[in-house]
Amino acid sequence: MIMEQISVFDIFKIGVGPSSSHTMGPWVAAQLFLKEVELDKLTSLKVDLYGSLSKTGKGHGTDTAIILGLEGHDPKSIDVSKINDYILNINNEKKLLLDNGSHILDFDPKEDIIFNKEKLPFHPNGLTFTGFFIDGSSIEETYYSIGGGFVIQENADKSVQEQKPFPYPISSEADILKYIKENDMNVYDIVHLNELAWRTEEEIDDKISELWLTMKECVFRGCHREGILPGGLNVNRRAYKMNSNLIGEIKYTNVDDWITKIKECNHSFSNVTKWVSCFAIAVNEENASFGRVVTAPTNGAAGVIPAVLLYLLCFCDEQPKSAIKEFILTAGEIGPLFKKGSTISAALGGCQAEIGVSSAMAAAGLTHCLGGNSKQVLQAAEIAMEHHLGLTCDPIMGLVQIPCIERNTMGAMKAITASQIALSGNPEIAKVSLDQVIKTMKETALEMSDKFKETSEGGLAVNISVAVPEC
Ligand code: SF4
DSSP states (O other), rough: OOOOOOHHHOOOOOOOOSSSSIIIIHHHHHHHHTTTTTHHHEEEEOOOOOOHHHHHHTTHHHHHHHHHHTOOOOOTTTTTGGEEEEEHHHHOOOOOEHHHTTTEEEOOOOHHEEOOOOOOOOOSSEEEHHHETTTOOOOOEEEEEETTEEETTTTOOOHHHHHHHHOOSSSSSHHHHHHHHHHTOOOOHHHHHHHHHOOOHHHHHHHHHHHHHHHHHHHHHHTTTSSSSSSSOOOOOOHHHHHHHHHOOOOOOSSSHHHHHHHHHHOHHHHHHHHHEEEEEEEEHHHHHTTTESSOOOOOTTTHHHHHHHHHHOOOOOOTTTTHHHHHHHHHHHHHHHHHHHHHHHHHHHHGTTTHHHHHHHHHHHHHTTTTTTTHHHHHHHHHTTTTTTOOBOGGOSSSTTTHHHHHHHHHHHHHHHHHHHSSSSSOOOOOEEEEHHHHHHHHHHOOOGGGSSSSSTHHHHHHTTSOOOO
């Protein structure tokens, strides 16, 4: 059997909010579909959305993402400030400029993107593209957005493993512990060596720099934008005021200067927790408004890792010289463990699969950077997930706003607490292993009602009146 190989840079992806499974995945699926089609023979196309993609697709911007994907925009580089104009234009003109305008097609999003109530058997996030050609023939391709921006095509040949194998293939915590014992390495060393099988040190460093730049700019932008988030729930942005209250009269000129000034701020427990919450909220307010974020491991949970990484950089005295790289690579190995052993899709596992996994990732990265040994790193991840088990996904109006934005603060704080517990304890006598908590999460996900799996059919989504302002 071929073991799935997932790079850290598959888990951390630069993209556009609000959802990795409902925005990024369908966007990628649209791009993949276009590669299957002879554009000059195409006369029309339609897209069918199924299951969770249909139930919360409007609030999660699925239709917008599909249109942008079909038009050939890249989520990594699109000017996010123009997204509203693009969509407005298509709704008015009812024309798609396929593949950056090389082909123009009649397309009415209201008619040609169909929100079906039923779900496809393989996964709750299914979508089918049907293209109709000039000679009367047609092509139909189905894709599944399986969480974290990962997409698979129905009936695709999965037996071909194109990438060079990792020297240390990992599918469980037990694999990591085996390598550590045999080779006197830590978690970071193993991940680093695996990444070096696919790219050079310089390429790794470039990718880390790009990710960190995107993360910190996202936090900075979120802390400096006021107003109401889009979508109709009338949620006020709060990071702006939190930042203003915390930073006070201190002046700064750019994001790096801002971070330097935060380091000099009061380090009281109250202040630090407010800053961590501010960082996480800032990211997810950007995510909720089609801003650029780093999927970590999903968009809904994109605030946890930057918040905990900034906590490390701003408020912790002891840290390695290459703290950002070591944090990201260590955290990046924990996400795949959950993807392989359980899920990172809220449509399959509820919010434990998003915020829970991001918290476990952050806890591991922080513990490594604060000097924890590998067993403490893995235990921190275990503790963080243990206290997210059973967490449901019930976004009001299908928007990634309530409870999602605040929930990132909780994931970040739990990650910090989990790290502190692991660092002050003895992992040798821990009763619960990371593998056991991953298995438990999977079983909990299977038992969880579909109402709590990104359908907005249960929990807060049905108990909160839309007119109520954010709590
Ligand atoms: S409740 Fe959690 S899983 Fe659901 S959309 Fe919000 S952040 Fe994502």
